[in-house]
Amino acid sequence: MDNSKRRFLKGCGGVIAGMSVYTVTQPPQANTAEQVSELKYAMVHDENLCIGCNACEDACRKVNNVPDGVTRVNIERSGPFGEYPNQSYRFSRHSCQHCEAAPCVKVCPTGAAYIDEETGIVAVNEDRCVGCQYCIAACPYQIRFINPETRVADKCDFCQQTQLSEGLLPACVLACPTNALVFGNLKDPASALVKTLKSKPTYRDKVDLGTRPKLFHVRTIDGEIVL
Amino acid sequence: MSITNRYGVVLLYIVWFVLLWVSFPSHSFAKETKTIADSACLKCHKRNGQMLGLHANEGLALTCEDCHGEKGKHPRKGTAIITFGAKSDTPVKTQAEQCLACHDHQLLAVANWTHNVHAKGVSCGQCHQLHPEMDPALLLLGSELSQSCAKCHLTDI
Ligand code: SF4
Ligand code: SF4
Ligand code: SF4
Numbered sequence: 001m002d003n004s005k006r007r008f009l010k011g012c013g014g015v016i017a018g019m020s021v022y023t024v025t026q027p028p029q030a031n032t033a034e035q036v037s038e039l040k041y042a043m044v045h046d047e048n049l050c051i052g053c054n055a056c057e058d059a060c061r062k063v064n065n066v067p068d069g070v071t072r073v074n075i076e077r078s079g080p081f082g083e084y085p086n087q088s089y090r091f092s093r094h095s096c097q098h099c100e101a102a103p104c105v106k107v108c109p110t111g112a113a114y115i116d117e118e119t120g121i122v123a124v125n126e127d128r129c130v131g132c133q134y135c136i137a138a139c140p141y142q143i144r145f146i147n148p149e150t151r152v153a154d155k156c157d158f159c160q161q162t163q164l165s166e167g168l169l170p171a172c173v174l175a176c177p178t179n180a181l182v183f184g185n186l187k188d189p190a191s192a193l194v195k196t197l198k199s200k201p202t203y204r205d206k207v208d209l210g211t212r213p214k215l216f217h218v219r220t221i222d223g224e225i226v227l
Numbered sequence: 228m229s230i231t232n233r234y235g236v237v238l239l240y241i242v243w244f245v246l247l248w249v250s251f252p253s254h255s256f257a258k259e260t261k262t263i264a265d266s267a268c269l270k271c272h273k274r275n276g277q278m279l280g281l282h283a284n285e286g287l288a289l290t291c292e293d294c295h296g297e298k299g300k301h302p303r304k305g306t307a308i309i310t311f312g313a314k315s316d317t318p319v320k321t322q323a324e325q326c327l328a329c330h331d332h333q334l335l336a337v338a339n340w341t342h343n344v345h346a347k348g349v350s351c352g353q354c355h356q357l358h359p360e361m362d363p364a365l366l367l368l369g370s371e372l373s374q375s376c377a378k379c380h381l382t383d384i
Contacts, residue, residue: 052340055374080340084343084346085332087344177381
């Protein structure tokens with residue numbers, strides 16, 4: 001047998017072996033990749049409606065069993081702006097952005113960090129996570145943490161397991177007294193989410209990184225003008 | 228460290244602790260509410276006038292009139308008596324001024340940032356109560372606190 005034929009056959013074997021290994025190790029979520037889903041969840045935080053009450057964080061902690069000391073959502077407060085007694089504060093939500101091009105998913109060596117193709121939710125498969133913390137280092141928004149009780153990576157999953165599976169809205173959305181949080185399907189033009197996005201100017205954090213985040217913010221119009 | 232030096236340090240500690248102990252007032256404030264409880268106002272306001280909180284402390288030497296204003300023609304109509312809380316007829320500004328006469332707004336802001344945003348339009352008495360032994364607003368923790376915001380800030384969809 002000449003050399004080139006031999007190399008060709010060897011190559012074929014390699015490809016077949018590689019494919020079979022791939023089918024064994026690919027995450028179950030990847031099976032639906034070909035179908036185009038009608039669902040894509042996203043969230044808006046209206047900083048003008050937010051009063052910084054922290055009810056969202058409290059509800060999330062309760063519903064998702066988040067231990068003290070860590071949190072899936074944080075309302076960052078800045079201020080006061082203006083002179084007493086005409087003072088105001090600004091509130092900005094920090095939680096997983098459910099990036100379309102999620103760096104955390106790209107670096108995860110075990111496939112524990114994954115994008116649910118059906119809903120667009122970036123979630124953590126607890127059984128696969130080995131706690132290597134690559135995702136924590138890779139997330140440009142610094143919202144991932146190791147849950148001190150389960151010892152695996154944790155973050156907001158839009159209440160995928162706790163609320164959405166029951167047909168309920170995320171806990172933080174339900175808890176917000178001022179309706180500052182709007183959650184819904186980006187692909188449904190009749191959804192409250194799309195209506196909000198089309199009626200209010202919004203911004204997203206660090207878009208220049210190419211992460212394509214799905215957490216939108218309505219910027220505070222109050223106090224001094226920020227350039 | 229030499230032995231004498233070590234004893235010196237121990238002695239200093241003992242002296243310091245004794246001084247510290249002596250410097251604390253020895254009686255609790257339940258006893259100190261006596262003066263305000265003897266006030267003439269209590270003749271009528273036995274039930275709604277009982278002053279058990281920190282503000283009754285004898286050291287502060289507060290009288291009912293210090294907060295509620297001069298008695299004037301009270302209880303006849305048309306008096307300027309200042310009342311507190313959400314149901315009060317006294318203007319919010321007047322109510323707040325009574326508290327701010329002693330309480331510095333900057334210190335209040337350090338204690339809790341929400342004081343700043345409620346400086347106009349909300350009176351102190353809408354969240355705080357001075358007459359009970361413990362102000363219920365100070366007992367709110369965690370989700371109880373965030374739920375108390377919802378009492379006013381609730382928006383229906
Ligand atoms: S915000 Fe961070 S954790 Fe969430 S999807 Fe993006 S990279 Fe991953
Ligand atoms: S969507 Fe669910 S998991 Fe995410 S912050 Fe809200 S309550 Fe927490
Ligand atoms: S519950 Fe709503 S209003 Fe309160 S801090 Fe969260 S987003 Fe803001």
